[in-house]
Amino acid sequence: xxxxxxxxxxxxxxxxxxxxxxxxxxxxxxxxxxxxxxxxxxxxxxxxxxxxxxxxxxxxxxxxxxxxxxxxxxxxxxxxxxxxxxxxxxxxxxxxxxxxxxxxxxxxxxxxxxxxxxxxxxxxxxxxxxxxxxxxxxxxxxxxxxxxxxxxxxxxxxxxxxxxxxxxxxxxxxxxxxxxxxxxxxxxxxxxxxxxxxxxxxxxxxxxxxxxxxxxxxxxxxxxxxxxxxxxxxxxxxxxxxxxxxxxxxxxxxxxxxxxxxxxxxxxxxxxxxxxxxxxxxxxxxxxxxxxxxxxxxxx
Amino acid sequence: xxxxxxxxxxxxxxxxxxxxxxxxxxxxxxxxxxxxxxxxxxxxxxxxxxxxxxxxxxxxxxxxxxxxxxxxxxxxxxxxxxxxxxxxxxxxxxxxxxxxxxxxxxxxxxxxxxxxxxxxxxxxxxxxxxxxxxxxxxxxxxxxxxxxxxxxxxxxxxxxxxxxxxxxxxxxxxxxxxxxxxxxxxxxxxxxxxxxxxxxxxxxxxxxxxxxxxxxxxxxxxxxxxxxxxxxxxxxxxxxxxxxxxxxxxxxxxxxxxxxxxxxxxxxxxxxxxxxxxxxxxxxxxxxxxxxxxxxxxxxxxxxxxxxxxxxxxxxxxxxxxxxxxxxxxxxxxxxxxxxxxxxxxxxxxxxxxxxxxxxxxxxxxxxxxxxxxxxxxxxxxxxxxxxxxxxxxxxxxxxxxxxxxxxxxxxxxxxxxxxxxxxxxxxxxxxxxxxxxxxxxxxxxxxxxxxxxxxxxxxxxxxxx
Numbered sequence: 104x105x106x107x108x109x110x111x112x113x114x115x116x117x118x119x120x121x122x123x124x125x126x127x128x129x130x131x132x133x134x135x136x137x138x139x140x141x142x143x144x145x146x147x148x149x150x151x152x153x154x155x156x157x158x159x160x161x162x163x164x165x166x167x168x169x170x171x172x173x174x175x176x177x178x179x180x181x182x183x184x185x186x187x188x189x190x191x192x193x194x195x196x197x198x199x200x201x202x203x204x205x206x207x208x209x210x211x212x213x214x215x216x217x218x219x220x221x222x223x224x225x226x227x228x229x230x231x232x233x234x235x236x237x238x239x240x241x242x243x244x245x246x247x248x249x250x251x252x253x254x255x256x257x258x259x260x261x262x263x264x265x266x267x268x269x270x271x272x273x274x275x276x277x278x279x280x281x282x283x284x285x286x287x288x289x290x291x292x293x294x295x296x297x298x299x300x301x302x303x304x305x306x307x308x309x310x311x312x313x314x315x316x317x318x319x320x321x322x323x324x325x326x327x328x329x330x331x332x333x334x335x336x337x338x339x340x341x342x343x344x345x346x347x348x349x350x351x352x353x354x355x356x357x358x359x360x361x362x363x364x365x366x367x368x369x370x371x372x373x374x375x376x377x378x379x380x381x382x383x384x385x386x387x388x389x390x391x392x393x394x395x396x397x398x399x400x401x402x403x
Numbered sequence: 404x405x406x407x408x409x410x411x412x413x414x415x416x417x418x419x420x421x422x423x424x425x426x427x428x429x430x431x432x433x434x435x436x437x438x439x440x441x442x443x444x445x446x447x448x449x450x451x452x453x454x455x456x457x458x459x460x461x462x463x464x465x466x467x468x469x470x471x472x473x474x475x476x477x478x479x480x481x482x483x484x485x486x487x488x489x490x491x492x493x494x495x496x497x498x499x500x501x502x503x504x505x506x507x508x509x510x511x512x513x514x515x516x517x518x519x520x521x522x523x524x525x526x527x528x529x530x531x532x533x534x535x536x537x538x539x540x541x542x543x544x545x546x547x548x549x550x551x552x553x554x555x556x557x558x559x560x561x562x563x564x565x566x567x568x569x570x571x572x573x574x575x576x577x578x579x580x581x582x583x584x585x586x587x588x589x590x591x592x593x594x595x596x597x598x599x600x601x602x603x604x605x606x607x608x609x610x611x612x613x614x615x616x617x618x619x620x621x622x623x624x625x626x627x628x629x630x631x632x633x634x635x636x637x638x639x640x641x642x643x644x645x646x647x648x649x650x651x652x653x654x655x656x657x658x659x660x661x662x663x664x665x666x667x668x669x670x671x672x673x674x675x676x677x678x679x680x681x682x683x684x685x686x687x688x689x690x691x692x693x694x695x696x697x698x699x700x701x702x703x704x705x706x707x708x709x710x711x712x713x714x715x716x717x718x719x720x721x722x723x724x725x726x727x728x729x730x731x732x733x734x735x736x737x738x739x740x741x742x743x744x745x746x747x748x749x750x751x752x753x754x755x756x757x758x759x760x761x762x763x764x765x766x767x768x769x770x771x772x773x774x775x776x777x778x779x780x781x782x783x784x785x786x787x788x789x790x791x792x793x794x795x796x797x798x799x800x801x802x803x804x805x806x807x808x809x810x811x812x813x814x815x816x817x818x819x820x821x822x823x824x825x826x827x828x829x830x831x832x833x834x835x836x837x838x839x840x841x842x843x844x845x846x847x848x849x850x851x852x853x854x855x856x857x858x859x860x861x862x863x864x865x866x867x868x869x
Contacts, residue, residue: 146447146448147443147447147448148404148407148408148411148447148449149411149439149446149447149448149449149450149452149453149566150407150411150432150435150436150439150446150447150450150453150566151404151407151408151435151439151447152404152407152435152438152439152441152442152443153404154404154406154438156405156406157404157405157406160405255404256404256439256442256443393441393442393443393444394442394443394444395442395443395444395445398444
């Protein structure tokens with residue numbers, strides 16, 4: 104099949120590379136989140152269940168955090184990110200490893216990432232090490248936070264609305280007010296960049312931590328709500344609309360910004376379909392299981 | 404989840420700083436607790452911290468009690484005419500009071516409360532609901548409650564009850580206490596409302612009506628006095644009813660001595676594992692206590708200070724001694740007519756480290772010729788332990804020539820014999836001279852709460868045009 108003369112060859116390569124990274128990140132992370140749900144119980148507060156207003160609060164934070172990140176000095180952003188990851192990792196994994204190993208592990212992971220970012224980004228191999236080490240942190244954090252929310256009572260209904268809200272947010276702040284683009288530019292190569300990514304040659308391919316979190320949430324919440332049958336549907340959706348569609352979208356739609364970066368609003372693809380999938384599941388499978396019903400059906 | 408965290412923080416800060424609690428915030432927290440139970444089946448791991456409150460931490464207990472006493476005394480000195488005068492006369496500075504050093508302030512008695520009721524009301528508080536003591540142990544005292552108190556207490560009770568699984572949304576609570584106990588009735592009804600449970604307030608109605616409601620109305624919780632419970636047991640047995648006829652999962656008793664005999668019979672008849680034995684008193688509401696399985700009385704020390712004073716010297720009681728309970732509800736848990744160092748005249752026996760079961764009313768203690776003190780609990784337990792099951796216990800006790808004289812209705816020893824009864828009392832450590840009177844005099848021997856009968860048209864044909 105002859106190549107389309109309107110699509111540059113490097114964009115094809117970049118898209119395929121992005122596809123590989125995104126599939127690896129999204130699918131691996133979402134599947135690990137389900138494994139975590141089946142094996143580990145997160146400690147939760149004495150009183151409190153996730154509700155619709157919590158989703159509103161989350162969306163509000165997600166909308167304001169990028170602005171704060173851009174306004175704060177670098178060291179403050181790094182501190183804020185470090186605090187975020189320390190919280191996520193310590194809450195998510197304190198039931199799995201002892202306190203000594205936990206804090207040693209968190210310290211090593213975060214410390215190494217900061218060191219790599221400051222010293223190793225002069226070579227492609229250095230970038231690859233930086234990304235790989237950061238990817239471990241991102242996957243661990245997304246798995247932990249997704250479980251913290253879902254095991255804290257977040258339902259598929261909430262996740263669906265959350266994804267839909269982010270879809271709107273993503274398109275506005277990528278296409279209308281390019282805040283996401285500014286963030287991607289700003290964070291690249293900085294310690295604790297909240298992205299899952301990799302480098303090949305001159306190309307960096309990455310998937311935002313927020314996107315990873317939504318995919319994890321959707322799969323985990325589907326599994327909790329309706330079991331494996333719904334999880335399969337969710338996984339297909341994550342694969343097709345969370346990984347494939349956004350990665351290959353630049354071949355069809357021009358997402359190239361002034362600097363030459365390709366920034367695709369992934370949730371714009373995923374959110375609406377995730378919401379429709381939720382409506383379909385609710386119609387087909389009925390009421391979502393509570394956490395108690397889930398635990399009774401699949402005890403740890 | 405986020406809002407709940409903020410609500411918990413607000414409640415905790417209010418408790419620690421001793422400011423008026425936002426009752427709306429508490430009610431919403433109860434709702435959060437209900438939703439938590441609905442989602443997870445149980446609260447999270449650190450629930451005990453919420454149930455125990457700030458005083459649950461032994462290290463902070465002394466500090467918490469000191470702050471509570473000072474805060475309460477300062478408010479009373481400024482707003483309660485009775486205590487402003489009393490503190491001034493005692494020459495105490497509320498800001499320097501300590502829980503262990505309150506001896507300079509005379510205890511408040513029931514007579515004070517009855518004779519000078521108006522002087523107890525704090526300035527700036529609006530009266531909302533009056534509640535009275537039942538008067539089974541003397542003249543009734545009337546306590547006025549503010550709207551704040553009426554909203555606060557049920558919220559605190561409901562929060563604790565939902566978190567400890569004592570109240571579920573599926574519960575139907577049947578209340579068989581006197582309808583005139585307005586505060587207690589309100590607390591039950593309002594707690595159920597907040598917890599999403601149903602509440603059936605029946606009062607001290609004829610036993611058959613209460614049994615019908617229990618059996619046919621699907622009640623799952625029952626609140627009644629021990630004497631009424633004893634009557635329910637006798638009524639149920641008379642009708643051949645047993646555990647299979649009821650859906651009860653919990654029974655709470657209070658206001659009187661619950662003897663082991665009656666407690667066991669209640670458990671057996673209604674099919675509940677254990678009958679909750681609670682201590683509560685209108686004058687010191689919302690302070691309360693619960694008897695554990697060992698019979699030890701455990702007070703909720705988050706809401707106030709409990710002192711155990713020697714019956715004769717009024718000094719802190721020694722281990723093993725009998726002591727009167729002197730209670731001080733803290734601000735902000737008491738608002739309209741607070742009491743400070745209220746001498747309940749309910750007696751406990753001290754353990755080496757904590758008080759033992761409540762014995763009830765020091766005024767009824769008897770000293771025999773050998774110098775032994777006989778408590779109402781000993782007598783109630785011994786009488787109700789008779790094989791004839793003379794429930795609720797009807798007796799009159801007095802000391803004649805140094806020996807305990809026990810007057811019983813004939814039914815109490817019917818078919819058992821006086822000699823066997825004396826031996827039974829001797830086994831219980833009571834050397835008694837028995838006096839038997841006709842059953843018709845039984846009620847006049849000793850009043851119990853179940854005597855506060857409330858008639859109904861269904862129980863007795865109404866006279867029309869008479």
